[in-house]
Amino acid sequence: MNENTTNDPLARISSPRMILVFFLFNLVWKLAMISINRAEYTDGILQITLFSLPVKSRLYPPLFTLCVMALKPLFGNPETAGRFISILASSITAAFVFIYARYIFDKRTAFFAALVYTVSPLSLRWSLHAMTDGLFTLFFLIALGEGLRAFCSRNSSFTIPYLVATLASVLATLTRYQGIFFFPFLLWILAYKFIEQKKYVLWQILVQVLWFIPFLWILIHGFSHTEQFTERSGSGLFHTGILIWNLFESFLCYAPYFFTWLICFFFLVGLFHLTFSREKPRVLFWLFLYFAITLLLLQSAFSSFQSRYLLPLVPLVAIFGAHGMSWLKEKWKKRPFLFQILILITVIYGMGFGLLSVFLQREVFGDLKQAAVFIRQLPEETKIYSNESYKDMGAVKMRFWSGRDVKPYIPGGTLPSGSVLCLSSAYGGAGAFARYRQIIREQYQPKILKEFEAEIVPLLPDVMQEPFSHQNPMALTLRYTLQSFRTEVLLIP
Numbered sequence: 001m002n003e004n005t006t007n008d009p010l011a012r013i014s015s016p017r018m019i020l021v022f023f024l025f026n027l028v029w030k031l032a033m034i035s036i037n038r039a040e041y042t043d044g045i046l047q048i049t050l051f052s053l054p055v056k057s058r059l060y061p062p063l064f065t066l067c068v069m070a071l072k073p074l075f076g077n078p079e080t081a082g083r084f085i086s087i088l089a090s091s092i093t094a095a096f097v098f099i100y101a102r103y104i105f106d107k108r109t110a111f112f113a114a115l116v117y118t119v120s121p122l123s124l125r126w127s128l129h130a131m132t133d134g135l136f137t138l139f140f141l142i143a144l145g146e147g148l149r150a151f152c153s154r155n156s157s158f159t160i161p162y163l164v165a166t167l168a169s170v171l172a173t174l175t176r177y178q179g180i181f182f183f184p185f186l187l188w189i190l191a192y193k194f195i196e197q198k199k200y201v202l203w204q205i206l207v208q209v210l211w212f213i214p215f216l217w218i219l220i221h222g223f224s225h226t227e228q229f230t231e232r233s234g235s236g237l238f239h240t241g242i243l244i245w246n247l248f249e250s251f252l253c254y255a256p257y258f259f260t261w262l263i264c265f266f267f268l269v270g271l272f273h274l275t276f277s278r279e280k281p282r283v284l285f286w287l288f289l290y291f292a293i294t295l296l297l298l299q300s301a302f303s304s305f306q307s308r309y310l311l312p313l314v315p316l317v318a319i320f321g322a323h324g325m326s327w328l329k330e331k332w333k334k335r336p337f338l339f340q341i342l343i344l345i346t347v348i349y350g351m352g353f354g355l356l357s358v359f360l361q362r363e364v365f366g367d368l369k370q371a372a373v374f375i376r377q378l379p380e381e382t383k384i385y386s387n388e389s390y391k392d393m394g395a396v397k398m399r400f401w402s403g404r405d406v407k408p409y410i411p412g413g414t415l416p417s418g419s420v421l422c423l424s425s426a427y428g429g430a431g432a433f434a435r436y437r438q439i440i441r442e443q444y445q446p447k448i449l450k451e452f453e454a455e456i457v458p459l460l461p462d463v464m465q466e467p468f469s470h471q472n473p474m475a476l477t478l479r480y481t482l483q484s485f486r487t488e489v490l491l492i493p
Contacts, residue, residue: 027087119354
């Protein structure tokens, strides 16, 4: 495919200029929405406050938290600092999508790949939250791209990209533990270089000492996720296998919806017309297959169905989809209007879906945050209770936003006179909320100090009123259904 044809306007624009445009566009339009979300998820709060937690309660690696701490003085609060990190990482990822697509295919494909990533609803939505996903995706892509460069090199130049891939892999692991899946990939490269090309790899083996950094973190802080895997397993081996397959199959079935239907169409075209005789596309395909299976199986075993777990795969889907776009553009060069219409629909649908999901889901936990801000002004001696719960950590978000000691509310338990209860419908569902409220009214006749509400339409899986649909494929059946949440601040007489 000749990318330098005179009738192709992309041929007249240099690659560095395209990279800069995609980076700046992603940065500017995502920064414009940095404050659109009213609140953050529990995972995000735990990730930005990691070092304030007890040592054995630190579920996550430390890199994202360290970045937040470094930028907190600049932004004034850790939530905004965390969101900026996600936005910046997502914008840099768009640039690297172009760079690696250009390396594997050509400039036209690189342009389409960066365009697909830019209009991805998953990329937009999760780049606006103070969570590790955006930063992990950046390191994931760099580790994969530089690893591919190292593997495909045919001379001593494989050393530098291999070192970059190793460093990026360790940084990815220090952001999310899933980065450990790069370790077998790095060993595979060394084995190939030694066995097939007879290259000296001792120094490249020694650099693997960097992996002791995340290992040391786990050694000191433990790996609490093991308990979560155990808690979410089935009653036996067969039942556990069925549960894992149910989620894994659901990820595959809903992937076209998450990535958008047209992108998946281009993706399949790109895979079908992949030239396996060319090493770079062939290696990329096997890497995509390896990481797609391992990442999705891991999250399925974790019994957590969330669209953000597909985010590291978005750059790879974009590159293969862009290859499909390039093939179709060449195939339909006598009918360019048809191809242009498809691209226009892809861009409009992707950006529209992304903006709608951000706008319609911006209020998640907004009522809880408003309640937390409200109780800040209560007298210091007031005892605060909440039915918010997360494992054995209690009211993580309420404590963070209020800056107060918030104790767990146990339904039917005794609340001291003069205390305040923050009762939220996000925990247990609307039915449990109604029961708790009835119990409290019959037991105390409390005074309602304040009421707060939040509404979302979960186009992408989110917090739901029905607790059994939380992190569950069932949430997708209600994706167009308005979800209303309520938090009441009650004064116990």
